[in-house]
Amino acid sequence: MAADKKNTVFYGTFIHSKKLDELEYLHNTAVFVDSNGKILAVERDCDLDNIATTLFPKLGWQAGNVATEKIKDGQFFFPGFIDTHLHASQYPNVGIFGKSTLLDWLNRYTFPLEASLADPAKARAVYTRCIRKTLSHGTTCAAYYATVDVPSTNLLADLCAASGQRALVGRVCMDQLSPAWYRDESPEASVAATRASIAHIRGIDPAMEIVRPVITPRFAPSCSAPLLRMLGELARETGLPVQTHISENVGEIALVKELFPPALTGAADESYAGVYDAFGLLTDKTILAHAVHLSEGEAELIRERGAKVSHCPCSNSAITSGAARVRWLIEKGVVCGLGTDMSGGYSPSVLEAARLAALVSRHVAMGGDEGAKLSVEEVLYLATRGGAEVVGLEKKVGGFEVGKEWDAQLVALGEVDVDGTVKGVEAGEAEDGNVDVFGWESWEERVAKWLFNGDDRNTRKVWVKGRLVHERK
Structure with a gap:
């Protein structure tokens, strides 16, 4: 003020x-x-x-x-709306996904744009516009992914603090399954860069009242087992939240099973959720984006660990990933919020995400589960109180009670x-x-x-x- x-x-x-x-x-x-x-x-x-x-x-x-x-x-x-999953670095690409599915889309559209934000002037233009646009749609808190570049990530945090928008800001960690020109050199280098970004964000907002750092393995396939293990150790050490992707499409799930057999993870459960759990990344402060194709066992594991789900109906539809069963997750006891997931999603509006959540739930219902439909009241809950719980701010925001x-x-x-x-x-x-x-x-x-x-x-x-x-x- x-x-x-x-x-x-x-x-x-x-x-x-x-x-x-x-x-x-x-x-x-x-x-x-x-x-x-x-x-x-x-x-x-x-x-x-x-x-x-x-x-x-x-x-x-x-x-x-x-x-x-x-x-x-x-x-x-x-x-205020709470956007539990979006990529600030991808904002210029909203609506640009062609006919791609997830893995092709990353290589064709996403990685080149993110890498280009090592240019400070370009990064400032993109992040400034993204923050202004989300604020204009009523988003008072956003869980942002930045890029692998530390200065670019730090700039995003600086701009959020200056604008007054609450934010979780994460430097993206990835040391495999991406172009050589856009990845971390090693697990050690990735963790060192993440620590540098965490230190910067804590420096600009020591009490973490507006901006907080978040540990951000992009998704399991883009991280080696040593990197995932080290990031899990960092999460335990710092107590910071974790954000990543899970079970967005069937090709990705098959790739996780191929890359992380039980012999590598040491886990009896070779599921996608089991991989994160094996490396200490499935905690009560973890935000899992998408969760479209979870098994019964994975949903139960997520509930047991207290991890949360960011439902991204716009991008799930745009990239033809699938229709997440949100009612099923809620009835399992899994906390859910909404994410715009720009630029897989085409809109910066959480209100748009809420209406699409209602529509996607009807598509699930048309598949035979009549009880899957979400009401107006329910999707607006996900956009506010649900999102607040996903990002760990349920005691501070989401409603108009005394003390909030x-x-x-x-x-x-x-x-x-x-x-x-x-x-x-x-x-x-x-x-x-x-x-x-x-x-x-x-x-x-x-x-x-x-x-x-x-x-x-x-x-x-x-x-x-x-x-x-x-x-x-």
Whole structure:
């Protein structure tokens, strides 16, 4: 926040997930956020005109140091979205995947772009745009993959800290199954570079309030057994989170089985999840992207270890990897969130990921599992509270309870006037996107329309830890 930080009263309608299948609607409500971005009180049916005398004294606030953010009727506050898996370094390639499947796509499109970000000017342009774009879509926290280059990774962390976006930033580790010009020279070199990046990120945010380092083996096939073992040891030593990919497509799974037989890993279980577990990389701080083709045994192992899953419906469809069974995972007790997975995914929007999660679940249902369908409430839970748990921030963000931090977005939908025009447009205001509200819709219906038709035009303001980090003029 600015040097003259103030306490703030946010007033209007607040919508957040109460539990997996239920949204809570708080109308005429005031949320009191202190100058450090923490929610101190939530008052329903609040008399805004008298709070200075009735509520400020209880909080120890002085009226002269309090700002008020009162929103219009029909607008609402919603928790910031949490993107649990995306590649900042691939942002220029969104929508560019041709007819490729995963392994071909990496060599043709991904590795050349990532390697080119060793150029600091190019990296700055790409990362700056990626951060701005995700913030504009309401993403208040992102789990980022950078590149193998330490300065490039450190720059991404610097830019996240400067912009105010919460982030997990990982230097990508890979010492095999990639071009010689884009890989780590050895397991030792990979770990040394990772330590350097971790030290830098801890240096810019020692308390890890906004930016945190994350240990990032790209995926098992791109890492030798010695590297995976050393990264597992680093995870134990530092207590840091781990992010990687798992079971994205059948070709990749076959490759893992070929590269990591039990004789090499020392594990009785030769599954993909078993490989990570054998090397100490399957922990309660591990984020596993995709998880499309997990076996029953793998799902149980993931649950036992407390690892989490980032569901990436956009890229799973775009690269024809498959349809993840999210309901099945949830019922197994596996915590799930949503990831945009740019650039396998084509959109920086977690709202788009949520709508696609709903649609993909219907494709799973059409395959014979009627109970697989995810509701509006459920996919919005995954986009907020579920994502918060995936990245280890469930005690800090994801809802509007007292004690949580103010990571939020202000959402405005287009209100249609009696003559069929959108209110305010003729007065010079920007039209509020693709969602038209006629006035007779219930709040549940408005949220559903936002989910299936909304975009960044509906996101008017975004805050992280009380700091305004994006505003749509």
